[in-house]
Structures are given as C-alpha cells and as structure tokens.
Amino acid sequence: MNSTNRTVVVTGIGATTPLGGDATSTWEGLIAGKSGVGPLEQEWAADQAVRIAAQIAMEPSEVIPRPQARRLDRSAQFALIAAKEAWADAGYTETSADEGAVDADRVGAVIASGIGGVTTLLDQYDVLKEKGVRRVSPHTVPMLMPNGPSANVGLYVGARAGVHTPVSACASGAEAIGYAIEMIRTGRADVVIAGGTEAAIHPLPIAAFGNMMAMSKNNDDPQGASRPYDTGRDGFVLGEGAGVVVLESAEHAAARGARVYAEAVGQGISADGHDIVQPEPEGRGIAHALQNLLDRTDLDPAEIVHVNAHGTSTPAGDIAELKALRKVFGDDTDHFAVSATKSMTGHLLGGAGGVETVATVLALYHRVAPPTINVNDLDPEAEANADIVRGEARKLPVEGRIAALNDSFGFGGHNVVLAFRTV
Structure with a gap:
C-alpha cells in the first residue's frame, strides 16, 4: 500500500453528452462525425447574441427520480448519471462497499466542475427577488456548492479514501482524473471514480461569454x-454534460478479474503565467505540461499515435496547442492523429476533460481516432504543425502498444495533459 509507483488502469467509463445519454451512444456519435449543436429554443435566448449550444441529448429527468432530482443541481445530475454508468461498467454496484466487494476506506471520488451549481444559484436568486425569502429552496446551498457533484458521487460509491473537487476552469475535468491517478499511484486508494461535469447553459453565462467574444455567433x-x-472559426460553442472513468491499481483490477480499457500513464501540469483569458500564443506553458508528463512517467514518445486536442475553435488557442506539440515532439507529431471532438460535443468547460478522457480511452481500446468535423478550409498554421483527422474517423495501428494524449486548458492559464496507453 505504500508504493509510490503503482500502475493505474481504467476499468469503467460513463458519459452523458450532447451526442448521447451514455458512453456507447456518445462514442458512436463521435465516430460518425455527428454534431450535437443546435439552436437554443428557450424564450430567453431570443435576445442573446449567441443563440446556439450543444444541449444534453437525454434529459436527467428520464433516468433520475423527481424527488432526488429536486435536491441536485443539473451539474450534479449529469455527474451522477455518468458515474453510475461507469461504476456499473467497472463491475460494481451501489452496495459494493456495504457488501465487502470493495473496501470503502480505499475508494475515492474526484469529480470536477469549472463553475459548479450556477443554474441553482441564479434560479434561486430569481426566486428570492420574485417570490420572497421563504420560497428559496432549503437545498440551495448543497446544490450550488462546486463540490456538490463530487460529494454526491462519493456518497453513491461509498468513498471514504477522499472526495475532492479540483476547480481550474476548462482544465478541471482532466485535473480531476490526474489527481485520481496520483491517489492510486501513491497508495492513498485502490479505486477512484473521477471526471468532470458542467451545466451552464443559462442566460447569464451565455451573455457573458458572448460579450467577451469567446463564443461563435x-x-x-x-x-x-x-x-x-x-x-473561419470564430469561437467555441457551449456544451453541457459529464464524463467519468473508474480508475484502479492494476493489482486490484487483476485480483477481481476486471476488464481493463487502458493504462492511465499519468499527467503533466503547468500554468502559462500569461493572461487570465488569452493563451500564451507560442504554447510555452502547454509545452511545459507536455514535458512535465514525459519527465514524470515512462511514456515513450514513439508510442503516441493519437491526441484528443483541447481544440475549442478559438483563433488563438487552437494554434498555440499545436505549436506546443511540435515544440516538444518535433517531427514525431507527423505521426499523431489529432482529433478535436469539441467540433461535435461543443465545449463542456469543466466537463470537457472527463468526456474527452472517455473518448481518448475508447480511441485506444477500439484503435480508431474520431474525426474533427467542419474543417472546410484548414488553417495553414494547423496544417504545418499537426496531422488533423478530418471528415472521417481514422484507424490507429492494430499491432503493438500504442498511447494517446488528452489535452485540457483553462482560463487562468491552467494546462493539464493526460496520457493513456493500451495494455
């Protein structure tokens, strides 16, 4: 239990996204090049400069009982749906801890959100103004807490090794998974359920992002x-949903005969130290995170064949990331199949790293890289720095051990890179 270098593997996956209500339908949508973006038809959207978003494909009300849903912010609902799927996919049940199938003292949960219960906060403020103090829900505080999704997932799986909530804007979900890897590697836990969630399709966030010229119009x-x-890219499209994985020590997974999707090799983390919103244009901070990953793990650059890029569809950010890859890996990037799945799911903010980890793991497991859609006129700088998978999915090498990266970056200059490989 005291080892500081245990191998970590992925044994379960779950998701609810604009492409589908579970990981399977989401993956099928990604491989098919399906877009989850559509018009906002809510009455409040009529006055917005941005009237599009990638809304969830399956409403939580279809799977969560109404009494429970009323006590959960929408972000927590998404997290719980994805977590239940991932937990079951790993071979566990809600009562596994009680029945001794897993030691609760060795189970952790790390679920991130970039914004947290923003819809609860804003909606309950409207209630306060319009209906008065007594009509404010007594569940408001546990619903709006950024740690609410993680706490509820932790309660579901019976986690007692630690329940955590990294908050680092759009890098939050990836940072959560990186933290979970370290919990297992350093011996704090044997099993950790981890990922990210976000539910911010609401008039205020839409207006705010739109006014700062961050989103496509x-x-x-x-x-x-x-x-x-x-x-012609002109900004990201806001999405919503959650992606969650179950991570275990390789020994723990082998002892119970679990199916393993991939090895979670590790993480690289850095900060730009440049601007609260704009990325460092040459990708220096991102390059530092990539180098940090290589320095802290046994990952061989020659193994890397796929990158699930942050690729949000912003003019500056897309190119900075590709420059960083070229800076660190040189000509090796000619062999990376780079996919930007936000072209289909939209940008799930704190949930992006979770959903894109699910996509990265499945790309390795099935040995196929999803396409980047809507690239009608490839930016010459992108073409010079990376091999972008466009139009159709691309097969990855079928023989030998291969690896993939999942990049996530956030406002504030947060950079997180995760690495996975086949087993």
Missing part, C-alpha cells in the same frame, strides 16, 4: 459553428 448554421482549425 454562427447562429444560422449551428451544426457547423464549432470548427476547430478552420480558417
């Missing part, structure tokens, strides 16, 4: 609006 073509690496 391509309202006439919702499905074509998220277009990483295209010369």
Whole structure:
C-alpha cells in the first residue's frame, strides 16, 4: 500500500453528452462525425447574441427520480448519471462497499466542475427577488456548492479514501482524473471514480461569454459553428454534460478479474503565467505540461499515435496547442492523429476533460481516432504543425502498444495533459 509507483488502469467509463445519454451512444456519435449543436429554443435566448449550444441529448429527468432530482443541481445530475454508468461498467454496484466487494476506506471520488451549481444559484436568486425569502429552496446551498457533484458521487460509491473537487476552469475535468491517478499511484486508494461535469447553459453565462467574444455567433448554421482549425472559426460553442472513468491499481483490477480499457500513464501540469483569458500564443506553458508528463512517467514518445486536442475553435488557442506539440515532439507529431471532438460535443468547460478522457480511452481500446468535423478550409498554421483527422474517423495501428494524449486548458492559464496507453 505504500508504493509510490503503482500502475493505474481504467476499468469503467460513463458519459452523458450532447451526442448521447451514455458512453456507447456518445462514442458512436463521435465516430460518425455527428454534431450535437443546435439552436437554443428557450424564450430567453431570443435576445442573446449567441443563440446556439450543444444541449444534453437525454434529459436527467428520464433516468433520475423527481424527488432526488429536486435536491441536485443539473451539474450534479449529469455527474451522477455518468458515474453510475461507469461504476456499473467497472463491475460494481451501489452496495459494493456495504457488501465487502470493495473496501470503502480505499475508494475515492474526484469529480470536477469549472463553475459548479450556477443554474441553482441564479434560479434561486430569481426566486428570492420574485417570490420572497421563504420560497428559496432549503437545498440551495448543497446544490450550488462546486463540490456538490463530487460529494454526491462519493456518497453513491461509498468513498471514504477522499472526495475532492479540483476547480481550474476548462482544465478541471482532466485535473480531476490526474489527481485520481496520483491517489492510486501513491497508495492513498485502490479505486477512484473521477471526471468532470458542467451545466451552464443559462442566460447569464451565455451573455457573458458572448460579450467577451469567446463564443461563435454562427447562429444560422449551428451544426457547423464549432470548427476547430478552420480558417473561419470564430469561437467555441457551449456544451453541457459529464464524463467519468473508474480508475484502479492494476493489482486490484487483476485480483477481481476486471476488464481493463487502458493504462492511465499519468499527467503533466503547468500554468502559462500569461493572461487570465488569452493563451500564451507560442504554447510555452502547454509545452511545459507536455514535458512535465514525459519527465514524470515512462511514456515513450514513439508510442503516441493519437491526441484528443483541447481544440475549442478559438483563433488563438487552437494554434498555440499545436505549436506546443511540435515544440516538444518535433517531427514525431507527423505521426499523431489529432482529433478535436469539441467540433461535435461543443465545449463542456469543466466537463470537457472527463468526456474527452472517455473518448481518448475508447480511441485506444477500439484503435480508431474520431474525426474533427467542419474543417472546410484548414488553417495553414494547423496544417504545418499537426496531422488533423478530418471528415472521417481514422484507424490507429492494430499491432503493438500504442498511447494517446488528452489535452485540457483553462482560463487562468491552467494546462493539464493526460496520457493513456493500451495494455
């Protein structure tokens, strides 16, 4: 239990996204090049400059009983749905801890959110103004807490080794998974359920992102609006949902005969130290995170064949990431199949790293890289720095051990890179 270098593996996956209500339908949508973006038809959207978003494919009300849903913020609902799927996919049940199938003292939960219960906070403030103090829900505080999703998932799996909530904007979900890997590697836990969630499709966030010129205003073509690496890209499309994985020590997984999707090799973390919003244009901070990953793990760059890029469809950010890859890996990047799945799911903010980890793991497991859609006119700088998977999914090498990276970056200059490989 005191080892500081235990091998960590992925044994369960779960998701609820704009492409599907579970990991399977989400993966099928990604491989098919399906867009989850559509028009916002809510009454409040009519006055917005941005009237498109990638809304969830399956409403939580379809699977969560109403009495329970009323006590959970939408972000926690997404997290719980994805976590239940991942936990079951790993071969566990809600009562596994009680029945001794897993030691609760060795189980952790790390679920991140970039914004937390923003819809609860804003909606309950409206209740306060319009209906008075007595009508504010007594569940408001546990619903709006950023740690609410993690706490509820931790309660579901019976986690007692630690329940944590990293908050680092759009890098939050990836940082959660990186933290979970370290919990297992350093002996704090044997099993950790980890990922990210976000539910911020609401008038205020939409207006705020729109006014800072961060989001696409391509309202006439919702499905074509998220277009990483295209010369006409004009900002990201806001999405919602959650992605969760179950991580275990290799010994623990082997002892119970668990199916293993991939090895979780490790993480690299850095900060830009440049600007609260804009990325460092040459990708120096990102390059530092990539180098940190290589320095802290036994990952061989020659194993890397796929990158699930952060690729949000912003003019500056897309290219900075590719420059960083080229800076660290040189000509090896010519062999990376780079996919920007936000072209299909939109940008799930704190949930992005979780959903994109699910996509990265499945890309290795099935040995196929999803496409980047809507790249009609490839940016010459993108073409010079990376091999972008466009139009159709691409098969990855079928023989030998291969690895993939999942990149996530956030406002504030947060950079997180995760690495996975086949087993």
